[in-house]
Amino acid sequence: MSAPNRSDSAAPLLEIRDLTKRFPGVLALDAVNLCLERGSVHAICGENGAGKSTLMNLLMGIDSRDRGEILIDGRPVQFVNPKQALAAGISIIEQELNPVPEMTVAENMFLGRESTRFGLWVDARAAQEKARQILASLGIELNPRLKMKELSLAQIQLVEIGKALSYDSEILIMDEPTSAIAEKDADRLLDLVKSLRDQGKGILYVSHRMNEIFRVADTITVFRDGRCVSTQLASETNRPEVVSLMIGRKLEDEYTKNNRIQPEVALSVRGLSRGDDFHDISLEVHAGEIYGIFGLMGSGRSEFFDALFGVEPADEGEICLFGDRCEHRRPKDAMANGMALVTEDRKKSGLVLSSSVRDNVALPNLRQLSCGPLILEGREKDAVQRITDRFRLKTPSLRQIVSRLSGGNQQKVVLAKWLLRSPRILLLDEPTRGIDIGAKGEIYSFMSEYANEGHAILLISSELPEIIAMSDRILVFSNGRAVGECSQAEARQEELLRLASLSVHEGEVLHA
Amino acid sequence: MPENHSARRSEQSFAGGRHTLARLLSEYGILLAFLVLVVVLSFASEYFLRADNIINILRQTSINALLAIGMTFVILTGGIDLSVGSVLAFGGIVAASLASEAFGGGVVHPLVALAAGLGGGVLLGAINGLFIAKWRMPAFVVTLGMLSMGRGFTFIYSDGMPVPRIDERFLVIGQGTFLGIPFPVLILAFVFLVSWVILYKTRYGRYVYAVGGNEKSAQVSGVNTRWIIFSVYAISGFCAALAGIILTARTTAGLPQAGQAYELDAIAAVVIGGTSLSGGRGTLTGTLIGALLIGVIGNGLDLLGVSSYYQQVIKGAIIIVAVLLDSFRKRD
Numbered sequence: 001m002s003a004p005n006r007s008d009s010a011a012p013l014l015e016i017r018d019l020t021k022r023f024p025g026v027l028a029l030d031a032v033n034l035c036l037e038r039g040s041v042h043a044i045c046g047e048n049g050a051g052k053s054t055l056m057n058l059l060m061g062i063d064s065r066d067r068g069e070i071l072i073d074g075r076p077v078q079f080v081n082p083k084q085a086l087a088a089g090i091s092i093i094e095q096e097l098n099p100v101p102e103m104t105v106a107e108n109m110f111l112g113r114e115s116t117r118f119g120l121w122v123d124a125r126a127a128q129e130k131a132r133q134i135l136a137s138l139g140i141e142l143n144p145r146l147k148m149k150e151l152s153l154a155q156i157q158l159v160e161i162g163k164a165l166s167y168d169s170e171i172l173i174m175d176e177p178t179s180a181i182a183e184k185d186a187d188r189l190l191d192l193v194k195s196l197r198d199q200g201k202g203i204l205y206v207s208h209r210m211n212e213i214f215r216v217a218d219t220i221t222v223f224r225d226g227r228c229v230s231t232q233l234a235s236e237t238n239r240p241e242v243v244s245l246m247i248g249r250k251l252e253d254e255y256t257k258n259n260r261i262q263p264e265v266a267l268s269v270r271g272l273s274r275g276d277d278f279h280d281i282s283l284e285v286h287a288g289e290i291y292g293i294f295g296l297m298g299s300g301r302s303e304f305f306d307a308l309f310g311v312e313p314a315d316e317g318e319i320c321l322f323g324d325r326c327e328h329r330r331p332k333d334a335m336a337n338g339m340a341l342v343t344e345d346r347k348k349s350g351l352v353l354s355s356s357v358r359d360n361v362a363l364p365n366l367r368q369l370s371c372g373p374l375i376l377e378g379r380e381k382d383a384v385q386r387i388t389d390r391f392r393l394k395t396p397s398l399r400q401i402v403s404r405l406s407g408g409n410q411q412k413v414v415l416a417k418w419l420l421r422s423p424r425i426l427l428l429d430e431p432t433r434g435i436d437i438g439a440k441g442e443i444y445s446f447m448s449e450y451a452n453e454g455h456a457i458l459l460i461s462s463e464l465p466e467i468i469a470m471s472d473r474i475l476v477f478s479n480g481r482a483v484g485e486c487s488q489a490e491a492r493q494e495e496l497l498r499l500a501s502l503s504v505h506e507g508e509v510l511h512a
Numbered sequence: 513m514p515e516n517h518s519a520r521r522s523e524q525s526f527a528g529g530r531h532t533l534a535r536l537l538s539e540y541g542i543l544l545a546f547l548v549l550v551v552v553l554s555f556a557s558e559y560f561l562r563a564d565n566i567i568n569i570l571r572q573t574s575i576n577a578l579l580a581i582g583m584t585f586v587i588l589t590g591g592i593d594l595s596v597g598s599v600l601a602f603g604g605i606v607a608a609s610l611a612s613e614a615f616g617g618g619v620v621h622p623l624v625a626l627a628a629g630l631g632g633g634v635l636l637g638a639i640n641g642l643f644i645a646k647w648r649m650p651a652f653v654v655t656l657g658m659l660s661m662g663r664g665f666t667f668i669y670s671d672g673m674p675v676p677r678i679d680e681r682f683l684v685i686g687q688g689t690f691l692g693i694p695f696p697v698l699i700l701a702f703v704f705l706v707s708w709v710i711l712y713k714t715r716y717g718r719y720v721y722a723v724g725g726n727e728k729s730a731q732v733s734g735v736n737t738r739w740i741i742f743s744v745y746a747i748s749g750f751c752a753a754l755a756g757i758i759l760t761a762r763t764t765a766g767l768p769q770a771g772q773a774y775e776l777d778a779i780a781a782v783v784i785g786g787t788s789l790s791g792g793r794g795t796l797t798g799t800l801i802g803a804l805l806i807g808v809i810g811n812g813l814d815l816l817g818v819s820s821y822y823q824q825v826i827k828g829a830i831i832i833v834a835v836l837l838d839s840f841r842k843r844d
Contacts, residue, residue: 311732332734341732349732352725354792363722364733366715373714417733 011074013038013202014090014171019068021054028054030226031068036171036202041193043213043234044206045246046223047436048406052206054226056173060085060092072171091169093160095176095434101149106131108148109163134162138192152297154185161192172196173204178212179434181462184296184501190216208436210239211465222246247438254437255469256444259451262287264322266456267425269308272317277303278480281317285425290447290457292471294464296500300480301460302344305427308458309334309341321425335364340423342414344430344460350414353403357395358384360402361417368421387416392442408439415443419450426450429460444470464493478502541837542784542798545830546805553812560815567694571762573807574696575600575755577800579778580785581707582751584799585744587782588711589724590791591651593745595640596752596778598662600771603633603753605666608675608766611682615675622682629757630750636662637749641742655745659775666768675766686761696758703751708796720744724791780827781806784834805830 014036021029029051036042046052057063059070061079069076072088079085082092099108106128107114114122115130131144140158148156157177164172174193178186193216197203207213213220214234221231222245230245243254267285272278278300285291295301307314310328319326321337328334334341343349351360361384362369369380384398391412395405402413411431418426428447432440447470451457461467467474468491476484476499484499554561579596586593607629609615611622620628636658643654688695711717722730723740731737752771760766785802787794806827813823 309732330734330736331732332736335734343732349726349728352722352729352792354725354788355721359718359721363718363730363735366718370715373716375713375715375718377713 011071012036013073014204015069015071015074016055016059017069017071019055019058019070020066021058021063022066027226029058029065032223032226032228034221034228034231036204038170038202039197039200040218041197041203041205041216042219042221043217044204044221044223045208045210045213045242047246047438048408049225050223050246051226052175052223055223056092056175056204056206059090059173086167086169089168089170090173091164091167091171092173093157093164093175093177095179097153097156097160099148099151099156099159102147104128104145104147105135105142105151105159106144108159109134109144109166130166131162134166135159138162138165139188154181154297157181157185157189161189165196169201171202171204173206175206176208176434177205178207178209181297184497186212208434210243213242214239224248243437246436254441254444255466256441256448257290257470259288259290259448259472261289261472262454265320266322267308267458268320270318270320272304272307272314272319274303274307274312274314274316276480278307278477281482283475283482283485285456285458287424287454287456288451289472290451290459290470292467292474293458293460293477294462294467294474294496294500295460295477297462299477299500301477302429303480304477305341305343305429305458305460309339309427311341335421335423338421338424339427340364340418340421340425341427342418342429342431344433346410346414351402351410354401356399357388357393357402357405357413358398360413361387361398361420364417365420383420384416387420388412390419391416391446406436408435411435411439411443415446424455426455426457427460428457430462431459432461432463432466464496468493468496476500542786542801542805542834546801546808549805549808549812553808553815557812557815560812563692565811565815567692567697569804569807569811570697570700571694572811573803574694574700575759576774576777576781576806577700577803578703578751578755578758579774580781580799580803581703581796582748583775583778583782584785584787584794584796585707585711585720585747586651587724587779587787587789588720588791588794589741589744590727590789591644591741591744592655592779592789593637593640593748594652594655594775595636595658595662596748596755597771597774598659598666599633599636599749599752600756600759600774601666601768602636602662602669602756603629603749604756604760604770605670605675605766605768606632607682607753607757608678608760609670611679612675612677612766613679614677619679622679622685625679625682626685626757630753633749633751633753633756634746635749636665637746637752638742640749641745644745645738645741651745663768663772670766670768672768674768675760676764678760678764678766683761683764686758686763696762699754699758703754704796704800711796716740716743721792724793726792777806780831783831786834786837802834 012035016032016034019029019032032055044052054063058065060082061084062082071077077088079088100111109131110127115126116122128144135142135144138158138161142155151159178189190212193203193205205217217234219231220234220237220242222229222242224246264287265284266287270282272281281304293301306312308319308328310330310333313329319328326337347353352363362380365383366375369376369383381398393412393416394409402410405413432443447457459467459471468488471488473485473487474491474496475482476496478500483502559565579600583593583596607625610620610625610628613619640655640658643649644651685695690698711720719730719735719740722735723737727737756771759770781802782799783789784805785795785798787798809827810823
C-alpha cells in the first residue's frame with residue numbers, strides 16, 4: 001500500500017457489493033452496496049435491527065455472507081475470523097466495551113500480540129512505552145500501567161480506540177462510540193475522528209446521534225430493514241431527512257412534552273450526603289413535574305439516585321415523599337413508598353438478561369401478583385401483557401429471553417416492570433441511552449403523559465438537547481455537589497456544560 | 513465462478529442444517545441420550561428392563577438425586593456446595609445416634625431422630641449460607657471448608673465408630689415399600705414435587721433464578737438477595753441430611769465415612785441436566801434426568817460386566833459433552 005499506488009488506484013479503500021445475509025426467519029442484509037473512500041468519514045445510520053450489526057459482523061469475519069463481495073483496495077477478501085480482518089487493516093471499536101478489568105491499559109491494548117523478549121517473556125516496558133505513544137498521539141494522557149478497572153467509561157473508550165489504532169488499520173469501524181460517555185468527552189472523540197480522517201484513514205461511523213453524524217460525516221448511508229435506502233453527501237442532506245429515512249416515515253417532533261406542574265410537592269430532599277459520592281443535595285420536585293439532573297460521569301448523579309432508592313442509603317439528610325418523611329434503607333422501602341428506579345445500565349442492574357420478558361417484568365411486582373407464596377400465573381400474564389402492550393414492546397412472546405431483544409425493546413421491558421407498579425415518583429437514569437430514535441420518541445411521549453397524570457419524574461441524562469427539551473427545571477451536578485439550578489426557559493447548553501465542569505471550589509463560590 | 517457459487521450454497525445450507533441439529537441436541541440432548549441408553553441397554557441385557565432392576569436403579573439413584581436437587585437450588589443462584597457429602601454423613605449419624613440403643617442416651621421416637629438429623633443438616637447448610645450471603649465469601653471456599661469441618665464433626669460426634677443397632681421403626685425409612693415402591697423412591701418423588709412447586713410456582717423460585725441471573729438487578733427490584741442466597745444453602749443442607757438418613761436406614765447403621773466424594777456426582781447430575789454453573793439458567797427436571805442418567809450408566813455397565821474403571825471414564829466424558837452442548841446453547 002505505497003503512496004503512488006494509493007493515488008493511482010481508482011479503487012476505493014473499501015467496497016461492498018451486493019452483500020446479503022439471511023438468518024432463520026429474517027433477511028438481515030439485502031443486497032447492500034457501499035463505498036468507503038480514503039480520508040473520509042462514512043456514517044451508517046439506522047434503527048436497531050436495520051442491519052448495521054450484521055454488516056459489521058460480515059466485515060470483521062464474525063459471520064459468513066450468503067452472497068456478495070467485499071473488496072479492499074479493489075481486491076476481493078473473505079475473512080473467516082476477526083484476526084484476518086485485523087491483519088487486512090480493518091479494526092472495530094465496539095459499542096459494548098470488553099476490557100479485562102484486572103489487566104493494565106498497556107496489557108489490554110496488546111492483548112494477544114504481546115511483544116516478547118527472545119520469544120520468551122512479555123516485554124512489559126516496551127508495551128507500556130508503545131501504549132503511551134499511541135495514546136499521546138491521540139492527545140490522551142493516561143498512565144498505561146493503570147488497571148482497566150480503575151478507569152472511567154470514557155477512558156476505557158479511549159483505550160479501545162488506541163487499541164484499534166495500534167493495529168495500523170486503514171479502515172476503522174466505530175459502533176456507537178459515544179453511547180457510554182459524557183458530552184464533553186464526546187467532543188474530544190469527534191475531534192479525534194476528524195484528525196484520523198485527515199491522516200487518510202477511512203472511518204465507518206455507526207451512530208444514532210444525529211448531532212454527531214452531521215458534525216463528522218462526509219457521507220451518510222441510511223439502513224432500513226436490511227436494505228441500504230440512501231447514500232448521500234452530508235452537505236446535501238439534513239437531519240429531518242435522515243431521520244425520516246431511518247424510520248420510514250416523517251417524524252413530526254422528536255420530543256413530546258405537555259405535562260402540567262401541580263402545586264403539591266411530591267419529593268423533597270434536604271441536605272442529602274453520602275461519603276465522597278455526593279454532598280448536601282437539596283431539591284424539591286412537584287407532582288406533574290419532570291425534573292432534570294445534569295452532570296458529567298462521576299459527578300455523583302447516579303449515586304444520588306441510588307441513595308434516594310435505598311440501594312445504598314445516604315449517611316445524612318432527609319427524604320420526604322408527599323410531605324411524609326421516609327427512611328429508605330433498601331429498595332423495598334422506596335418501592336413501598338411508591339418510588340421506582342430505572343437504572344443507568346440496563347444490562348448491569350436493570351434486567352436479568354437470562355430470564356424471560358415475563359419474569360423480568362413481574363420481578364418487582366410478584367408480591368401483588370401472588371397469593372401467599374404462590375404466584376397467580378393467570379393474573380401475572382394479564383398484567384405483564386397489559387403493560388408491555390402499553391409500551392408497544394416488540395417480542396415474539398412473553399417467554400422470550402430478554403438478551404435477544406434489541407436495546408430499545410430491552411429498555412421498554414425495564415420501564416414496563418417499574419410502571420406496572422404505578423409509581424408516584426419515577427427516577428429515570430439515562431432512559432434513552434443506546435436506543436433508536438423511534439423508541440426514544442415513544443419514551444419521551446410516555447414521560448410527558450406519565451407526568452401529566454400527576455406523577456413526578458426525575459430525569460438524569462448526559463444528552464443536553466434531551467434534558468433541556470424534556471425537563472421543567474434542571475439541576476446541575478459537579479463533583480458530588482449541586483452547583484446550580486435553572487428553568488427550562490433559562491437553560492442553555494453551554495451554560496449547563498460550564499456549570500457541570502466547575503471544580504468544587506468554584507461551585508462553592510457560585511453557591512455563596 | 514458459477515460452480516464455485518453453487519458449492520458455496522450447498523455448504524451454507526449444510527451449515528444451516530447443522531445449526532438446527534446442534535440446537536435440538538442442546539435442548540433435548542440429555543433426554544435423548546438417556547432414552548438411547550435405555551434402549552441400547554434393554555437389548556444388551558435382558559435383565560435391564562425387569563421391574564426389580566428398575567426399582568433397584570431408582571433406589572440407588574435416590575440418594576444422588578436428593579443431593580442434586582438441593583445442589584440445583586444452590587447452582588441456580590450461581591453458587592456451589594461442595595459440603596453435601598459431609599453434611600449427608602453428619603445428618604445420618606445424628607439421626608442414627610438418636611434411634612440407636614448402642615449410642616448413649618437411649619432411643620427416641622424415629623420421627624424425632626429424623627427431625628434432629630434434618631436439623632443438623634440445615635444447621636451446617638445455614639452456616640455455609642451465613643458466610644456466603646452475609647460476609648460475601650466465595651461459595652467454593654466456604655463449602656470446601658465445610659466439607660472438611662462437617663466430616664470432622666461427624667467423626668468427633670461418633671468417635672469415628674459406626675452406629676449400629678438402630679430402631680426397626682427408623683429403618684423403615686430406607687427399607688419399607690409402598691405398593692412395591694421403596695420408600696427412598698417415594699421420598700425422592702415427594703421432594704422433587706415440592707421443589708418443583710417452589711421453583712416454578714412461587715415467588716421464592718423466581719427470586720432464586722433472578723439472583724442467579726443478575727444479583728444486582730434482583731436487589732434493585734426489591735429482592736432480599738442475601739436471604740435468598742442464605743436459604744439455598746440451608747435447603748441443600750436439608751436435602752443432604754435427608755439423603756444421609758435414607759442411606760443410614762438402608763444400610764442399618766450410621767457410618768461416619770458415608771458420602772465421601774458424593775458432591776461430585778451431585779454436581780455432575782446438575783450440570784448434565786443443563787443447569788449453568790454461572791447461575792440463572794437450568795431446570796429441576798434436567799437435574800432429575802441427569803441423576804437418572806448417571807444411575808443407569810452405573811447399573812447398565814455393571815450388568816454388562818464393564819469394569820468400574822471404564823465407568824468412571826464414561827461418566828466423565830458425559831459431563832464434558834453435556835457442558836459442551838450447554839455452551840452451544842449459550843452461543844446461539
